[in-house]
Amino acid sequence: MLQSLFDKKNNHRCTDFIWSGPCSAESYEQVFETASQLKQKGIETIRAGIWKPRTRPNSFEGIGYPALDWMADIKNKLSVEITTEVASAKHVEACLKSGFDALWIGARTTVNPFLVQEIAESLRGVDIPVFIKNPIHAEIGLWIGAIERFEQMNISKIGNIFRGFHTMNSAPYRNQPVWKLALEVKRQFPGIPMICDPSHIAGKRNLLKGISQTAIDLNFDGLMLESHINPDSALSDSLQQLTPANLFTMLEELVQKKDHFINPEIVQEFQKVRVDIDQLDKKLLEIIENRAELIDKIGDWKDANQVQIFQLERYQQILESRKKYAKDLQYLPQDFVQELFELIHKFSIAQQLGKNQ
Numbered sequence: 001m002l003q004s005l006f007d008k009k010n011n012h013r014c015t016d017f018i019w020s021g022p023c024s025a026e027s028y029e030q031v032f033e034t035a036s037q038l039k040q041k042g043i044e045t046i047r048a049g050i051w052k053p054r055t056r057p058n059s060f061e062g063i064g065y066p067a068l069d070w071m072a073d074i075k076n077k078l079s080v081e082i083t084t085e086v087a088s089a090k091h092v093e094a095c096l097k098s099g100f101d102a103l104w105i106g107a108r109t110t111v112n113p114f115l116v117q118e119i120a121e122s123l124r125g126v127d128i129p130v131f132i133k134n135p136i137h138a139e140i141g142l143w144i145g146a147i148e149r150f151e152q153m154n155i156s157k158i159g160n161i162f163r164g165f166h167t168m169n170s171a172p173y174r175n176q177p178v179w180k181l182a183l184e185v186k187r188q189f190p191g192i193p194m195i196c197d198p199s200h201i202a203g204k205r206n207l208l209k210g211i212s213q214t215a216i217d218l219n220f221d222g223l224m225l226e227s228h229i230n231p232d233s234a235l236s237d238s239l240q241q242l243t244p245a246n247l248f249t250m251l252e253e254l255v256q257k258k259d260h261f262i263n264p265e266i267v268q269e270f271q272k273v274r275v276d277i278d279q280l281d282k283k284l285l286e287i288i289e290n291r292a293e294l295i296d297k298i299g300d301w302k303d304a305n306q307v308q309i310f311q312l313e314r315y316q317q318i319l320e321s322r323k324k325y326a327k328d329l330q331y332l333p334q335d336f337v338q339e340l341f342e343l344i345h346k347f348s349i350a351q352q353l354g355k356n357q
Helices: 028-040 066-078 089-097 113-122 140-152 179-188 198-202 205-217 244-253 264-304 312-325 334-355
Strands: 018-021 045-047 081-086 102-105 130-133 158-162 194-196 222-226
Touching: 018 028, 018 244, 028 045, 028 066, 028 244, 066 081, 066 089, 081 089, 089 113, 113 140, 130 140, 140 158, 140 179, 158 179, 179 194, 194 205, 198 205, 198 222, 205 222, 205 244, 264 334, 312 334
Parallel strands: 018 045, 018 222, 045 081, 081 102, 102 130, 130 158, 158 194, 194 222
Antiparallel strands: none
């Protein structure tokens, strides 16, 4: 269960920790029946939203404080762990009194350092796991800042939840899964578990399996998936919730990958290829260094002749011509080539600006 995520000696796999339950606690019967069916199949960490932050008023914003007693009773009767989202110190206080086993900070809260600080201070000295969802928009500085605020309160069990980012066009997903940002946070905080929330990334049931499999392939530490006994009647996020039976069917179809190769012959060949990659990377850096030397010369000419550094026509020419160069290459899609040369050009501009400062 939750403790396994923080056991340094436990080399668990992504599918070893599944966190599930309804998006919202709508009635005692609804949560109890959902939790009961999940427990029968081995899921013992139950989630349910008690307070639901909504964008517009008059939407269902959760049952609120009465649902605390429901969750506490379900915990005692089913011997499960109970968790919910908190957005204020008052929420934290109420959940601690009701015996909750873990709390999480939602994406709308993570963007507000004042609220994060308030919640962190209310948990000072409390031995309870706290999970932090990424902020709504793709700004990992806010995510990292939230982690640091809880660390400063000496909270020892901190976890992260990746639920994707809101973008103007995230189709086909509800929230764009910018995996590289989640992996960057995981790189900076290797000791903090990273859970994936496919439900909020997908927004639709038919996309849940693909997102879940990607999280497994990227070595996430667990999955949070929403489940409801009657999803079509759910008061919130009905399209992304699965019945417990359908959830288990999907989980059985997921493929848990191995941590490393087992066949000694493959291991040997694999290491050889890695050496080749290392050598190519070295050559690639030498080529970029040679390019930077030429940029330095161009920068001197521009400065000596009072010519502007940024040349829009040249920049557009670089992007279009490099994509044409890559058109017949097998492994380099044009969007990657464009992103690569946008980064290279950004460095070139900064290099020339630096000479003039």
